[in-house]
Amino acid sequence: MQVAIRYAMPVMFIIGSVIYGTMIIQLDPATLGNPDGPKFFPLFVCAGLLVFSIADLVNVRKQIYAKNKDLELIAQLKSFKLIAIIIGICVIYTLIFEHVGYLIATILFMGALMFYLNGMKKWLLNVVVTLVVSVSTWYGFTELLQISLP
Amino acid sequence: MKRLCLLFIGCILLAGCSENTSEGKGTFPEKNIEIIAPASPGGGWDRTARSAQRAMNADGTVEEDITVVNKPGGGGEVGWQYLMQQDAHFAALNSSLLITGPLLGQTELTHEEFTPLAMLSTEWLAVAVREDAGIDSGTELLEQLKEDPKSLVIGVSPSLGSGNHLAFVQAVIEYGIDPTELQFLVYSSGGDIMNALLGGHIDVTSNSLSDLSEQYLAGEVDILAVTSPERLDAFPDIPTWKEQGIDMEFPHWRGIMGPPGMSEEEIASWDLYLSEMVETEEWQTDLENNNLEEFYMNSEETKEFLQDQNEFFEGIVEDSGLTP
Amino acid sequence: MDVNIILDGLWTALQPANLLWLLLGAVLGTIVGILPGLGAATGVAVLIPLTFGMEPVSALILMAAIYYGALFGGSRSSILINTPGDGSSIAATFDGYPMTKKGLAGQAMSIAAMASLIGGVMAIFGFIFLAIPLANFALNFGPAEFLLLFLFALSAVVTLSQGNIIKGFLTMFLGLGISTIGVDLQSGVHRFTFGLPHLTDGINFIVIIIGIYAIGEVLYNLLKPQYSGKSNGQDIGSKWFTKEQWKRSLAPIIRSGPIGFFLGVLPGSGGTIASLLSYSTEKQISKNKDEFGKGAVEGLVAPESANSASAVGSLIPMLTMGIPGSGTTAVMLGALVMIGITPGPLLFENSPDTIWTLINSMFIGNIILVIINILMVGMLVKILKTPPNVLYPIVLILSFLGAYTLGYSTIDFYILIIAGVIGLLMRILNYPVVPLILALIVGGDMEQNFQRAMIVYDSPMDILFASPIAIVLALLTVLSLCYPLIAKVFKRRKAVK
Numbered sequence: 001m002q003v004a005i006r007y008a009m010p011v012m013f014i015i016g017s018v019i020y021g022t023m024i025i026q027l028d029p030a031t032l033g034n035p036d037g038p039k040f041f042p043l044f045v046c047a048g049l050l051v052f053s054i055a056d057l058v059n060v061r062k063q064i065y066a067k068n069k070d071l072e073l074i075a076q077l078k079s080f081k082l083i084a085i086i087i088g089i090c091v092i093y094t095l096i097f098e099h100v101g102y103l104i105a106t107i108l109f110m111g112a113l114m115f116y117l118n119g120m121k122k123w124l125l126n127v128v129v130t131l132v133v134s135v136s137t138w139y140g141f142t143e144l145l146q147i148s149l150p
Numbered sequence: 151m152k153r154l155c156l157l158f159i160g161c162i163l164l165a166g167c168s169e170n171t172s173e174g175k176g177t178f179p180e181k182n183i184e185i186i187a188p189a190s191p192g193g194g195w196d197r198t199a200r201s202a203q204r205a206m207n208a209d210g211t212v213e214e215d216i217t218v219v220n221k222p223g224g225g226g227e228v229g230w231q232y233l234m235q236q237d238a239h240f241a242a243l244n245s246s247l248l249i250t251g252p253l254l255g256q257t258e259l260t261h262e263e264f265t266p267l268a269m270l271s272t273e274w275l276a277v278a279v280r281e282d283a284g285i286d287s288g289t290e291l292l293e294q295l296k297e298d299p300k301s302l303v304i305g306v307s308p309s310l311g312s313g314n315h316l317a318f319v320q321a322v323i324e325y326g327i328d329p330t331e332l333q334f335l336v337y338s339s340g341g342d343i344m345n346a347l348l349g350g351h352i353d354v355t356s357n358s359l360s361d362l363s364e365q366y367l368a369g370e371v372d373i374l375a376v377t378s379p380e381r382l383d384a385f386p387d388i389p390t391w392k393e394q395g396i397d398m399e400f401p402h403w404r405g406i407m408g409p410p411g412m413s414e415e416e417i418a419s420w421d422l423y424l425s426e427m428v429e430t431e432e433w434q435t436d437l438e439n440n441n442l443e444e445f446y447m448n449s450e451e452t453k454e455f456l457q458d459q460n461e462f463f464e465g466i467v468e469d470s471g472l473t474p
Numbered sequence: 475m476d477v478n479i480i481l482d483g484l485w486t487a488l489q490p491a492n493l494l495w496l497l498l499g500a501v502l503g504t505i506v507g508i509l510p511g512l513g514a515a516t517g518v519a520v521l522i523p524l525t526f527g528m529e530p531v532s533a534l535i536l537m538a539a540i541y542y543g544a545l546f547g548g549s550r551s552s553i554l555i556n557t558p559g560d561g562s563s564i565a566a567t568f569d570g571y572p573m574t575k576k577g578l579a580g581q582a583m584s585i586a587a588m589a590s591l592i593g594g595v596m597a598i599f600g601f602i603f604l605a606i607p608l609a610n611f612a613l614n615f616g617p618a619e620f621l622l623l624f625l626f627a628l629s630a631v632v633t634l635s636q637g638n639i640i641k642g643f644l645t646m647f648l649g650l651g652i653s654t655i656g657v658d659l660q661s662g663v664h665r666f667t668f669g670l671p672h673l674t675d676g677i678n679f680i681v682i683i684i685g686i687y688a689i690g691e692v693l694y695n696l697l698k699p700q701y702s703g704k705s706n707g708q709d710i711g712s713k714w715f716t717k718e719q720w721k722r723s724l725a726p727i728i729r730s731g732p733i734g735f736f737l738g739v740l741p742g743s744g745g746t747i748a749s750l751l752s753y754s755t756e757k758q759i760s761k762n763k764d765e766f767g768k769g770a771v772e773g774l775v776a777p778e779s780a781n782s783a784s785a786v787g788s789l790i791p792m793l794t795m796g797i798p799g800s801g802t803t804a805v806m807l808g809a810l811v812m813i814g815i816t817p818g819p820l821l822f823e824n825s826p827d828t829i830w831t832l833i834n835s836m837f838i839g840n841i842i843l844v845i846i847n848i849l850m851v852g853m854l855v856k857i858l859k860t861p862p863n864v865l866y867p868i869v870l871i872l873s874f875l876g877a878y879t880l881g882y883s884t885i886d887f888y889i890l891i892i893a894g895v896i897g898l899l900m901r902i903l904n905y906p907v908v909p910l911i912l913a914l915i916v917g918g919d920m921e922q923n924f925q926r927a928m929i930v931y932d933s934p935m936d937i938l939f940a941s942p943i944a945i946v947l948a949l950l951t952v953l954s955l956c957y958p959l960i961a962k963v964f965k966r967r968k969a970v971k
Binding site for chain 3: 005006008009013017020023027028029030031032033034037038040041042045046048049052053055056059068070071073074079082083086087090091093094097098106109110113114117118125129133134137141144147149
Binding site for chain 2: 032033
């Protein structure tokens, strides 16, 4: 598991740079000036990305069993679950944000997070913090800062 | 966990219902008016939107609150896409980018989809060189470019196909120069252009008069020609292109439009608000401070004007060499 | 330079009404500075309607107060919870956050405020004597010079990631790659936008900063084993820094001020480059190299001083030539024009009194800000006492809010979440974040200047030798790339002997 995560980064970068490269080739040519003008810089970046991600892969391979406390932590099912749930809550927040409006979305988001992290026992604290934070940020941004929120 | 799932389901249900809750019919306007500035704070659209907000507040014909929303991105497109989904309480600023966007193939959104409300202001564009450049008139500049199109570097902002760029293209075409031969450097703002011009990194710029006037008054740059039909009151020494034998006129206008499908009544209300607004002292002072000219047209006139502009830009964009 | 004008300016700045505006601006600026994503630009924009009814001079004072208030505030969240809200406050996390972890949060914040004050005051003196010559000097920066300046900044920052140069370059190229998203100015070609109009202007680097730092930090802390849902219970330490800390800080503060001031005058992302470069300079010349990154006070005060000085510097092109060098100064310029002050060469000739009032109020403002900030230390450290389970959801919400106010689009939320996960991985696997962020910030300008240089100059060699400035910058770039190598060789030789 830890080995897989270590390899994942450089491999992801290599795949990314190849995809990036193919996208560069498919770019529209410029209609004025040098038709390849918009491609030069990205091609240079793409090459750099590829070279250094391969170098990194070699490097990672050399030290594949080096001790990394943080890594031991994340390479557990429990950690994956935690991250997945929090990210899931964030994505749902994003999806509903513009439909139900800031206030409702935020109350739901904060509520979900607070109950998930603090458990049911502290329900009073959870509810109070959720409401106070949601309403005060909403008021502060829309009324005091005049920033329009959905 | 169960609770979480329930919450999620709740969210999704809520998302479904909220769309059709606000259907009550009443007289317009029944809530706050929002003016969309399709740009970040600080730019021309933002300034115009905030001037309008201020003038409408001062005028008092609109009793509801007026707010400005910034929706920057895509040369206005993000803001205009946003307007597409709103009702008559929303209006967005526009400019020639609304027309050139689809002509340049950058977007499918055309001006015909919206409800034109008014033209607000215009600025005139000018061509400037450094004071010590040794070029004294517009025709002299064009003559030099005709002999060797690569002899001068021309700076434009904020993009190819912008009013600043196309105004210069129109001038060179009138003089019989192929605009695709010229060397254009593109900068992201009028400020960057002025830096580059004063530092000698570009030779010529085509820019709005307001971005040039400070340095012109300080004697750092020379303005060779302006795109207005007649000399401007504020700058009586600057000759027009027309005087110099180049038959052109190029307003860089800003207008305001509403979402598709507005009712007659709503359009009439906006016509009233805006015609009152442009009369206010606040609006007039803002125009003056920003070197803008009055350019008010009501919704009917604006509709025709936009059609004319569309034809005009179609020709120029084709000649500019920007379309494949 | 007429003494009477200066005294008149001081008198105007000391009017009770103006002092009140100054105070209001300083407080509001500090608050928007602390919140992620919001910054001086938002603060100034919010106040535009308010400034209509004001005396022009008061409006100018208010705006400037918000401006440097936001800078003072910006580093607070970096020091306390390792979440910078903007590029210019990233450097404060390097040693500020480790100080907090050591239980020195109070001292870190008070000495950072002092550093900002001294940097700011040095820059104000610079402003008085050098404003116009410097503004003219900055004009010499054309495509070649900017390209080389950005290259120098990048190389200096990549070599900061010592022992991990490969990973440093890797993340730098990743940042450059992300910066190519959006429309290419020189040709108008849309690149990698996936048909989304929101992406035509590129990805806002602040969204990525908030994602990597704030979201990444929250996820990381939730994973930690010692995480128990209870308060960190950290010792906050004294509010006041010690004499010894002060002694160690003075020289770095004074060295960094001029660096920041000068880089601020150049248009572009002055604050970020200034704070990172001053950090790397201090690290290179310091005797306590090994302490950097572990809570060295020098590593905190240097970027703070540079950042504050660069803010004053960036007012120079805006006021002397009417040319804004950053988003914030562009907003300020717009607001000033609306209230009837037109910055530019004529402003200095026609109404020097306005300028002198502003300068004097900057002095007073800086002092007020230090007082406010030191008073606020007690309040701010309470954040550390908040139970993490309450603090983290709040940080998440503020991050989302901050991202929304930057682009008004939920597309940025997805970018925020993705950046958060990548930030977590980068942190765990020791990929340096700073090269990525700096590359992302300067990448767009760097490419445009590269393209312009390729049009203007015939060959790449001509770019290197375009001007004396270009040659110096090119040399500095080579030097900073080779420095770690040279240092290694020297170390070895010493060891052999």
